[in-house]
Amino acid sequence: MTSLIQQDLAINLLIFVLATFLGIELIRHVSRLLHTPLMALTNAISSVSIIAALIVMSESDNRLILILVTIAVGLAFTNIVSGFMITERILRMFRRHQDKN
Amino acid sequence: MSQDFVQYLYIASILLFALSLKWMSGVSTSRRGNWSAILGIVIAILATLFAFQIQRIDLLVLAIVAGSVVGAPIGLKVSMTAVPQRTAVSHAFGSLAVALVGVSEFLQRGQSIDSVTVAVLSAEMILGFLTFIGSCIAFAKLQGLISGRPTVYRGHNIVSLSILAAAIATAAFLVLYPSMEILLFLMIGFALIFGFLLVMGIGGADMPTVIAILNSYAGLSAAALGFILDNRLLIVAGALDGSSGLILAMIMSQAMNRSFLNVLFGGVGAKKTDVEYKGGQERTAQTYAIEDVATVLSSAKSVIIVPGYGMAVAQAQHVVKELSDVLLERGCNVKFAIHPVAGRMPGHMNVLLAEANVPYDQLWEMERINSLFRETDVAVVVGANDVTNPAARTRPNSPLYGMPILDVDKAKSIVFIKRSFGPGFAGVENDLFYLPNTMMVLGDAKNVLTELIASLRSMK
Numbered sequence: 001m002t003s004l005i006q007q008d009l010a011i012n013l014l015i016f017v018l019a020t021f022l023g024i025e026l027i028r029h030v031s032r033l034l035h036t037p038l039m040a041l042t043n044a045i046s047s048v049s050i051i052a053a054l055i056v057m058s059e060s061d062n063r064l065i066l067i068l069v070t071i072a073v074g075l076a077f078t079n080i081v082s083g084f085m086i087t088e089r090i091l092r093m094f095r096r097h098q099d100k101n
Numbered sequence: 102m103s104q105d106f107v108q109y110l111y112i113a114s115i116l117l118f119a120l121s122l123k124w125m126s127g128v129s130t131s132r133r134g135n136w137s138a139i140l141g142i143v144i145a146i147l148a149t150l151f152a153f154q155i156q157r158i159d160l161l162v163l164a165i166v167a168g169s170v171v172g173a174p175i176g177l178k179v180s181m182t183a184v185p186q187r188t189a190v191s192h193a194f195g196s197l198a199v200a201l202v203g204v205s206e207f208l209q210r211g212q213s214i215d216s217v218t219v220a221v222l223s224a225e226m227i228l229g230f231l232t233f234i235g236s237c238i239a240f241a242k243l244q245g246l247i248s249g250r251p252t253v254y255r256g257h258n259i260v261s262l263s264i265l266a267a268a269i270a271t272a273a274f275l276v277l278y279p280s281m282e283i284l285l286f287l288m289i290g291f292a293l294i295f296g297f298l299l300v301m302g303i304g305g306a307d308m309p310t311v312i313a314i315l316n317s318y319a320g321l322s323a324a325a326l327g328f329i330l331d332n333r334l335l336i337v338a339g340a341l342d343g344s345s346g347l348i349l350a351m352i353m354s355q356a357m358n359r360s361f362l363n364v365l366f367g368g369v370g371a372k373k374t375d376v377e378y379k380g381g382q383e384r385t386a387q388t389y390a391i392e393d394v395a396t397v398l399s400s401a402k403s404v405i406i407v408p409g410y411g412m413a414v415a416q417a418q419h420v421v422k423e424l425s426d427v428l429l430e431r432g433c434n435v436k437f438a439i440h441p442v443a444g445r446m447p448g449h450m451n452v453l454l455a456e457a458n459v460p461y462d463q464l465w466e467m468e469r470i471n472s473l474f475r476e477t478d479v480a481v482v483v484g485a486n487d488v489t490n491p492a493a494r495t496r497p498n499s500p501l502y503g504m505p506i507l508d509v510d511k512a513k514s515i516v517f518i519k520r521s522f523g524p525g526f527a528g529v530e531n532d533l534f535y536l537p538n539t540m541m542v543l544g545d546a547k548n549v550l551t552e553l554i555a556s557l558r559s560m561k
Contacts, residue, residue, distance in 0.1 A: 001410060009217070012328050012336055019337040023344030026122040032441065032466055034185060035349060035448025038125050039134075039316060043191045045118050045138050046342035049323040051149040052202045052330055057161065058153035066203045070160045072205070075198040078175070078513025079191045080142060084185065085176025087135045093181075093455040094128045096462050 039089040044083025050076035110148035111334040117141030118338060122345075126460060145334055167458040181456040182413050186243045188312055193236035196319045199326050200229025200289075206285070206329060207285060216276045223272035223288060225325035230289050231296030232318040239311055243445060249305025261298040267291045306487075310353040312446050314361070317346025349447045352538060356441035356467075358493075358504035386522065386534040388541045391549065394516050395556035397540065401478035401514075403434040405470065407507055408450060409443055411484020415546040419455040421483055424550055425459065428468035429559050436509050437463055438470045438480075440488040471508045480512035482533075483546050485521070490531045500528055516538040518549050 030038050053072035060066060117137045124134030155161050179187045203226040209216065241247045268291035275284040303311050324339025326332075354361055398404065407427060412418055425435045437459060443450035451464055465473075474480060482489055490507040492499040509515055510533055517539055533539055542549050 009328070012331070015333055016324055016328075016336050016340050019340035020344045022119060023122070023341040024348060026119065026126075026341075027345045027348045029126045030122070031125075031127055032352075032385050032439075032448060033128060033451045033461055033464060034125055034131055035352075036343065036446060036452045037131065037448075038122075038557065039188055039312070039349065039447060039504050040184075040191075041106060041121065041125065041135060041138055042320070042342045042345040043188065043195060043316065045121070045142065045338055046320050046323045047195055047198070048114070048142050048145050048338045049116075049195070049199050049202070049326060049335060051145055052326050052332065052335055053198065053205075054146070054149045054161075055153050055156065055330060055332070056205050057157065058155045060205070060209055061156070062208065065208055066157060068205045070164045070202045072198040072201040073161065073164035074167040074171075075194040075201075076178070077165055078172035079168055079194050079198075081172030082176035082179075082187070083191060084135060084139050085173065086179060086184065088132065089176070089492045090181070090452055090455070091128075091132045091135060093452070094131075095455075095458075096128075098471055 033094070034091075037087045038089045040083050040090065044080055044087065047079040047083065050080065054097045103466045104152060106359075107148045107152040108333075110144055114141040114145040114148075114334055115337045117144070118341060122341065134413045142258065178401065180451050182416075183244075185308065185312060185449060186240050188446055189243055189315070192312070192315045192319045193233050193240065196229045196232035196236065196315075196322055196440055199228050199319070199322045200233060202323075202326060203229060203237045203329070204285070204289075206326075211278060212487075214279050219276045219279050220272070221325055223275055223329050225322050225329065226285075226289060227268050227272065227292040227321040228318055228325065230292040230535075232315050232322060234293045234296035235300040235311075235318075236315050238297060239308065239315060239370040242300075242305055242362060243308060249308075251304040257298070259303055261285065261302070263293055264291050264295045264298065268295060299424035307357075308464065309442050309444070309446050309449070310350050310357070310359075310361075313346050313350035313353055315346070317343050317350060320346055321342070353442055353447060353496070356505060358501075374511065384535040385541070386541050387537075391542065391552045391556055394540055394542055395553055395560065397514055397516070398428065398433075398479055398481075398553070399431065399557060401428070401433055403436075403477045403479075404428055405436050405438050405465075405474060405477050405480045405509075405512065407438045407440075407480060407485050407489060407509055407529060408454065409440075409483065409485025410445060410450075411486070412546055413444065413453050413484070415484060417483065417546040418453050418459075420547055420550040420554070422454070422457040422459050424481075424554055424557075426464070427554055431557075436465050436473070438467065438509075439464055440467050440485070440507055441505075443485065443488065467505060467507055474508045474511040477512045479514045479516060480509045481516045481518070482509060483518050483550070486531055487529065489533055492529060492532050499529055509533060510536060513538065514543065518542045518544070518546050520545060 053069045057069045118141045121134040121138035124130040203222055207222050242249050268288055271284055271288040319340025320339045324336050327335030428435050439450050488506050490501055491510045493501040493504040493506045
């Protein structure tokens with residue numbers, strides 16, 4: 001019996017490769033001015049891995065596993081909250097000469 | 102809600118994430134980009150909660166509350182100088198979360214696990230745990246808890262690469278004998294030791310590149326988790342994060358004229374590379390009083406300020422902004438020259454100056470400003486060193502040779518504010534000190550600039 005991961009491996013690899021190309025093209029056009037908030041933002045975006053922790057949480061009743069995924073949800077949610085807040089704070093600081101205050 | 106419907110919501114999230122990055126291309130649309138990503142992640146979380154019924158609501162609430170209580174103060178309070186440290190912490194949290202989910206998934210599947218899944222899970226856990234510990238070390242170095250100098254010894258690279266090989270070999274055994282849990286813990290242990298040695302061996306000056314590489318690893322491990330759970334949203338989000346880190350790391354290492362491998366295994370800054378000036382006669386640098394500098398600046402029509410990390414260390418960005426204002430009031434044209442590796446992470450200097458209310462149209466990238474130094478009356482260097490050293494163009498035996506620099510030496514006059522005559526991170530003396538048109542001012546950047554501003558204000 002082939003596992004789920006093997007059946008979909010080719011399609012998922014294709015998605016991964018295309019998403020990497022998309023990412024490279026999008027990031028190349030990000031202004032250098034904004035590289036610090038960009039890193040805060042992509043970090044918050046990748047914390048969407050919280051959904052993986054939620055899925056495992058819903059499937060398990062093993063105590064150790066529940067402890068591990070609860071920690072994972074907490075860590076990822078910390079990143080989501082702080083990541084978007086910092087990005088917003090930094091972006092608000094950038095202003096042009098004429099629109100001062 | 103049916104599983105199919107969740108897939109469509111995930112596609113909406115993916116679209117919002119892609120748009121978010123697209124909107125980051127310019128300042129005017131960037132905040133829309135942030136909100137688009139927030140919407141994307143909210144949709145993803147809600148869709149998941151609807152599709153997968155979680156029994157232990159208590160644990161979920163606990164984790165969400167803890168995450169908010171820890172995350173909100175970080176998000177609201179962290180100072181702009183400390184943003185690199187916070188970034189290291191977030192890479193540590195993100196990769197640990199992913200690694201822990203990997204461990205859980207491994208334990209969950211138990212005996213029914215197949216070899217491909219074990220292989221991908223092992224790669225995911227190795228990457229996750231090494232990124233976690235590496236980011237912790239990067240945080241400690243940036244925060245000054247441990248020395249920024251690289252800790253390297255004879256055979257450092259051989260030892261750390263052997264440990265990585267041991268981690269991979271253990272993973273291979275785990276694929277063959279997935280029921281031997283001891284192998285899992287051995288593999289995690291090796292990954293942690295490798296991550297520790299890797300980042301301990303990297304110097305403080307290379308932190309912008311290291312942070313970007315860790316960013317990329319954190320993204321890749323999230324994508325790997327997506328493969329295991331067959332979750333395409335995770336694959337795409339991880340790939341976007343991974344490619345972002347990769348591009349930033351490339352920009353950083355290009356700006357230092359070094360390869361990735363050299364950054365990771367070069368251990369630069371471990372010892373002083375004594376490639377000093379050997380031109381024969383003793384060279385002398387001219388130090389000047391603040392009044393002399395004020396006189397030169399008072400008659401300048403165009404000034405370029407070159408800030409470096411030393412400015413941030415001295416907390417001088419607000420005084421630098423004041424100097425710029427005083428000069429602007431006198432009808433002088435003022436620009437800031439930003440080297441790509443100025444600061445402690447990609448783009449850091451722009452953020453520090455934006456915080457001090459310097460308008461971003463006054464910030465000029467290296468490629469755009471280098472041709473303008475020639476027609477500039479005075480270049481003022483505050484807290485930058487290696488990135489202004491003309492040796493990068495002129496001395497093939499210098500460790501800096503080939504690194505793209507700001508052409509400060511082409512300006513008509515140069516004012517160089519520096520704490521002492523010590524060398525920069527690369528351990529090389531700056532040829533700029535000895536040019537006949539360079540005015541050295543020794544002292545703390547903040548004090549020197551404050552006096553300079555007072556002196557300029559007193560002139561009519």
